[in-house]
Amino acid sequence: MLFRLMTTSTLVLMLALPSAWAEKLDDLKSDEFGGLIAASKKGPERTNPALDAPTVDGLTGLFRTVSTRIGQRHTFRIGLHTEMFSSGDFLVRGDDNARFLATLAASYTPYKYVELFANFRSQANNNDRPSEEGRLDQSVILALGDMSFGGKFAYPVHKAIALGVATDLTLLNSVGGVSLDGDSTSFYIGMLSSFYLDALTKAPLRFHLNFGYQLDNSGSLASFPSYPLPSLQVEKFALGIRPSHLEIRFGIEGLLKRWTKIGVTPIVEFAFDIATADSDTDFDNDEFVANGPLTPADIDGRLTAWATLGVRVNPIGGLNVEVATDIGMVSPGYGYGPPVVPWNVIVGLSYAYDPKPVIKTVTRESVRTIIKKVEVAQGRARGRIIDAKTLEPVEAAIVTFPGKDLTGLSSDPDGGFLTYAFKQGRLPIMVRHPDYKPAKAMAEVPVNGEVKLEVKLVPAPPKVGKLTGTIVDLKNAGVAASLTLTGPESKTLQASGSGAVDATLKPGKYHMQIGALGYLNKEGDVTITAGGTATIAFTLSPKPRRNLVRITRRSIRIRRKVHFATNTADIKGDSRQLLDAVAHVLLTTPRIKKIEIQGHTDNRGTMARNMTLSHARAEAVRDYLTQAGVPAGRLNAKGYGPTKPKRPNITARNRAANRRVEFRILAQ
Numbered sequence: 001m002l003f004r005l006m007t008t009s010t011l012v013l014m015l016a017l018p019s020a021w022a023e024k025l026d027d028l029k030s031d032e033f034g035g036l037i038a039a040s041k042k043g044p045e046r047t048n049p050a051l052d053a054p055t056v057d058g059l060t061g062l063f064r065t066v067s068t069r070i071g072q073r074h075t076f077r078i079g080l081h082t083e084m085f086s087s088g089d090f091l092v093r094g095d096d097n098a099r100f101l102a103t104l105a106a107s108y109t110p111y112k113y114v115e116l117f118a119n120f121r122s123q124a125n126n127n128d129r130p131s132e133e134g135r136l137d138q139s140v141i142l143a144l145g146d147m148s149f150g151g152k153f154a155y156p157v158h159k160a161i162a163l164g165v166a167t168d169l170t171l172l173n174s175v176g177g178v179s180l181d182g183d184s185t186s187f188y189i190g191m192l193s194s195f196y197l198d199a200l201t202k203a204p205l206r207f208h209l210n211f212g213y214q215l216d217n218s219g220s221l222a223s224f225p226s227y228p229l230p231s232l233q234v235e236k237f238a239l240g241i242r243p244s245h246l247e248i249r250f251g252i253e254g255l256l257k258r259w260t261k262i263g264v265t266p267i268v269e270f271a272f273d274i275a276t277a278d279s280d281t282d283f284d285n286d287e288f289v290a291n292g293p294l295t296p297a298d299i300d301g302r303l304t305a306w307a308t309l310g311v312r313v314n315p316i317g318g319l320n321v322e323v324a325t326d327i328g329m330v331s332p333g334y335g336y337g338p339p340v341v342p343w344n345v346i347v348g349l350s351y352a353y354d355p356k357p358v359i360k361t362v363t364r365e366s367v368r369t370i371i372k373k374v375e376v377a378q379g380r381a382r383g384r385i386i387d388a389k390t391l392e393p394v395e396a397a398i399v400t401f402p403g404k405d406l407t408g409l410s411s412d413p414d415g416g417f418l419t420y421a422f423k424q425g426r427l428p429i430m431v432r433h434p435d436y437k438p439a440k441a442m443a444e445v446p447v448n449g450e451v452k453l454e455v456k457l458v459p460a461p462p463k464v465g466k467l468t469g470t471i472v473d474l475k476n477a478g479v480a481a482s483l484t485l486t487g488p489e490s491k492t493l494q495a496s497g498s499g500a501v502d503a504t505l506k507p508g509k510y511h512m513q514i515g516a517l518g519y520l521n522k523e524g525d526v527t528i529t530a531g532g533t534a535t536i537a538f539t540l541s542p543k544p545r546r547n548l549v550r551i552t553r554r555s556i557r558i559r560r561k562v563h564f565a566t567n568t569a570d571i572k573g574d575s576r577q578l579l580d581a582v583a584h585v586l587l588t589t590p591r592i593k594k595i596e597i598q599g600h601t602d603n604r605g606t607m608a609r610n611m612t613l614s615h616a617r618a619e620a621v622r623d624y625l626t627q628a629g630v631p632a633g634r635l636n637a638k639g640y641g642p643t644k645p646k647r648p649n650i651t652a653r654n655r656a657a658n659r660r661v662e663f664r665i666l667a668q
Helices: 002-016 019-026 229-239 573-588 607-627 652-658
Strands: 076-088 096-111 114-128 140-158 161-171 186-196 205-215 245-254 263-275 303-316 319-330 343-353 378-387 398-400 416-418 425-432 439-445 450-457 465-473 482-486 491-494 500-505 508-515 522-528 533-540 549-551 555-558 594-600 635-641 660-667
Touching: 076 319, 114 229, 140 186, 140 229, 245 303, 378 425, 378 439, 425 450, 439 450, 465 522, 491 500, 508 533, 522 533, 522 573, 549 573, 555 573, 573 607, 594 607, 607 635, 607 660
Parallel strands: 378 450, 465 533, 594 635
Antiparallel strands: 076 096, 076 343, 096 114, 114 140, 140 161, 161 186, 186 205, 205 245, 245 263, 263 303, 303 319, 319 343, 378 416, 398 425, 425 439, 465 500, 482 491, 482 508, 508 522, 549 555, 555 660, 594 660
């Protein structure tokens, strides 16, 4: 099935390339060479044109991240990329879904700071699943001949930094046809930035960041009245229907040609899309049932994220062969776009053609220098640096010569070094290493010879910091708790009977786990600095006689209420044990990835005041759980005011029940 999809899409894509592009290529002139070498503003740097390879969409860059490199003037690039994915139980339970996508792209550099591109794309999606009543989507859905065109402008602001802007216009074909659907035309504009570490150091790394906005009108391709949920999900995935969104792309490439016979470039990319449009109303339908009616938690979720790992190989000339895999990380809710595939294989082939290579001409001036040789009595010192305790050689120790304006020397793996030539006499030598105390030595330099010496380095005392603090219960009495630290070193501390903690640790950031018999656990972080003192204070709640917290399929239920001071978000002291129990459950149940802390009020007071108060109370609970060690990334806080009462607000008892805090599980 996947092979059939690949063959169909590739043939349709090739037929969709207009002959006008071929005529345009014949008209290219090679009158002048000029290119943006983003790592430098010093003039033309002639390199293999394949280094400026096209992305899947066509502009030069990585796989999906656009770089600020433009390529030499009049350079032309063409690339064909195919993407393949197949999985079961992906869009609908029990389905077998396969997708094949092919993109043919071309780009051209008319000016040293400008690049233009166009691409043609076709996609085929096959969704086989057991027969279902009322299925409206087709087994095979084709999206043929979609095209985009646009360009980018980039300019080097430093030999290692370049900035730019990119834009494109996307034209989609109508569903089931080959004519353009004008209402679905989409537009993108974004900022580009690159940092070329290889221009500053020997590290062969380059970093690229894109940030932009996609005005996406693909939702206008078709309407889906009375579609069941499985058919709706499959149709929108197959047609690539998405809302408008912010796009963030970050990529790293390594240039390994200096170590390999052919050009090899490993690439790592991360992509984040954040939907900005309203939720897709097609999914806001009470008729949909998936173990119950669709809830806001099923529909919400604006973030889409994936990573791309791949390699680009340049075997010869302007030719590149590429292989990569997309790895899905975060899928949006039904209302904000199609789900992210768990994996997607990319195979590409591209060629860059440079019509007029630059030939560098180097002019050498002949200078005749007459040197009068003066004999000077000189000698050298040959030394070896070792550890004073272990007598092992010390590598990378820095050897300097006080009073001499000379560059320091570094000891080799055997601890050896050979000094410059010096005049006969006494030569002071200073040896330094970050793990040892500085050492001085004195050498007697002979005439036209070498003197040998050995320098012993004494290990420097370890650089440490101090950790102090107390661990008490709710009555402020000390607790003999156990404190487990993980970080630069792993250590378990025992608080004294008064709850005091006192320890010496290596510098760095530590994660702490605090526990004591009969008490609820807590966690936290602390940073130790060399020569400094970090102070901690934890209050442990006793374990209740019966469980105050219970985990259900969609929520964390509490047996008591979280109490606040009247008309404020101040948590009362009698709720600390309850919230510590919630924190304990979250810390010991890592499968719960994210929860929403919901604040609710009764209907007394204005709507604005109740919404503000309920949100403030939800945030107060989130802050408490964070201080108890729960990572902030697992917690969302939201106030609903009086909009979701549990009971009618007609009695004081009912209103009291409506004033509550709830914990809903969003992801696990």
